[in-house]
Amino acid sequence: MARDIVARPPRIRSRVGHMSRFAHVLVYLLLLGMITVDYVLLSQALTLLLRNDSQYGSIGLQMYVITLGISLAVVTLPHVVAIVMRRIQARVMDRRWSIAAVLMSLVWVALLTAITIARIKAGIDAQNAGGLTGLVGGSTAPATTGFSWTAPDTIMAFLMLGVLATSGAISFIVAWLTTRPLLLASEKAHAHVDELRRYRDRLLGEAVAAREETIQAMHLDAADHARYTGARITFASRLDVVRAQLATRLAQHERDPESTSQIIRELRARRASDAELGQGAQPGQLTD
Amino acid sequence: MPKRDRLPADYSVPKTARLRRRLFWRLRRMRAAVDVETLEVFEHELAAFERGGVAEIERQRTRNMAAAAARVIASQKREELIRGSIERTERQLERAEVAAERLDARLLGHDPDLHNFA
Numbered sequence: 001m002a003r004d005i006v007a008r009p010p011r012i013r014s015r016v017g018h019m020s021r022f023a024h025v026l027v028y029l030l031l032l033g034m035i036t037v038d039y040v041l042l043s044q045a046l047t048l049l050l051r052n053d054s055q056y057g058s059i060g061l062q063m064y065v066i067t068l069g070i071s072l073a074v075v076t077l078p079h080v081v082a083i084v085m086r087r088i089q090a091r092v093m094d095r096r097w098s099i100a101a102v103l104m105s106l107v108w109v110a111l112l113t114a115i116t117i118a119r120i121k122a123g124i125d126a127q128n129a130g131g132l133t134g135l136v137g138g139s140t141a142p143a144t145t146g147f148s149w150t151a152p153d154t155i156m157a158f159l160m161l162g163v164l165a166t167s168g169a170i171s172f173i174v175a176w177l178t179t180r181p182l183l184l185a186s187e188k189a190h191a192h193v194d195e196l197r198r199y200r201d202r203l204l205g206e207a208v209a210a211r212e213e214t215i216q217a218m219h220l221d222a223a224d225h226a227r228y229t230g231a232r233i234t235f236a237s238r239l240d241v242v243r244a245q246l247a248t249r250l251a252q253h254e255r256d257p258e259s260t261s262q263i264i265r266e267l268r269a270r271r272a273s274d275a276e277l278g279q280g281a282q283p284g285q286l287t288d
Numbered sequence: 289m290p291k292r293d294r295l296p297a298d299y300s301v302p303k304t305a306r307l308r309r310r311l312f313w314r315l316r317r318m319r320a321a322v323d324v325e326t327l328e329v330f331e332h333e334l335a336a337f338e339r340g341g342v343a344e345i346e347r348q349r350t351r352n353m354a355a356a357a358a359r360v361i362a363s364q365k366r367e368e369l370i371r372g373s374i375e376r377t378e379r380q381l382e383r384a385e386v387a388a389e390r391l392d393a394r395l396l397g398h399d400p401d402l403h404n405f406a
Contacts, residue, residue, distance in 0.1 A: 006369055012380075186395055189388035196381040203377060207370045214363040221356035228349040231299035235341050238304045243334065246311060253322065267324050 005202055012195050027174055031075055034167040038071035041160050049122035070111065077108040078168040082175035108168060116161045123153020299348050302341040
């Protein structure tokens with residue numbers, strides 16, 4: 001059975017080119033989660049980098065601020081770059097803004113490079129220093145070692161680089177997917193208009209059908225009235241038949257020498273007197 | 289054919305056979321003794337039967353009229369509903385057309401509030 005479009009109208013989205021609130025919240029939750037991951041990673045890395053100073057607690061607040069800023073930048077810069085690229089693509093922003101987008105992505109790459117290099121450098125330094133300098137018993141002279149691809153700190157640095165780059169790429173992709181291009185918005189607007197037109201046409205058809213139905217109901221009522229009249233006439237004729245048969249029987253009585261004719265004459269006289277009195281004779285009497 | 293489009297049950301006209309048999313039986317039984325009072329009793333019975341039959345037919349007619357009025361009212365309500373939703377859809381359609389035209393103009397670069405998107 002087809003859906004009744006009057007009782008349950010179809011849901012037609014009226015907002016065009018916008019994202020739902022729920023999707024917005026999900027996007028920002030995703031960004032927050034990635035910022036948290038980056039913050040944890042970077043705080044470990046910076047603690048390692050500055051361990052000579054951080055063990056005395058001399059740069060605590062500064063380190064927190066730097067960590068937060070870098071993790072924010074790692075996640076936010078690709079997002080902003082994606083939005084700017086979308087707007088340039090949709091010709092909302094000027095084409096020269098692409099310079100800013102390129103600059104921001106360069107800043108992002110430079111930031112990741114600096115973090116990685118600093119992490120590798122911290123590993124090398126830690127290996128050269130031979131552990132924490134403040135600890136008692138760190139007496140052995142450290143052997144100076146250079147850069148090595150297979151050093152654990154180098155590997156850790158590149159793993160961290162991978163995580164940071166992945167979070168940035170994810171934020172870029174999310175922004176790219178959730179900012180609708182203007183062309184798509186226009187297409188959706190036209191589709192919306194078409195949908196509304198189709199719905200209106202179906203409603204017009206339904207209106208015609210409803211009017212037909214009303215007329216049909218009225219016709220049914222008229223037909224019922226006609227049949228009512230017919231039923232009344234049939235009943236009256238049946239009663240007339242009964243009366244006529246009774247009158248015939250009485251007339252047969254009247255012909256043979258019973259006292260019926262006398263009775264009927266008397267009855268007729270009484271009727272006549274009643275009519276003269278003004279009561280009015282009812283139609284269809286037995287003795288008519 | 290839906291149920292609402294069908295005619296209601298046909299009128300049942302009261303049968304007169306039993307009444308006729310009863311009256312004839314009584315007439316034959318008191319063949320010798322028919323007088324004015326007996327005839328008046330007959331007439332009274334006939335009139336009572338007629339009134340009863342007419343009332344019965346009236347009852348059926350009333351029932352059918354109520355059903356017909358319910359049908360008409362239901363379909364008129366649906367008509368009103370459809371009219372209201374047609375008006376609403378017309379308004380929505382006008383707004384949507386305006387929005388689509390504005391988006392097209394924005395794509396062509398003629399819109400004053402160009403930087404409101406995204």
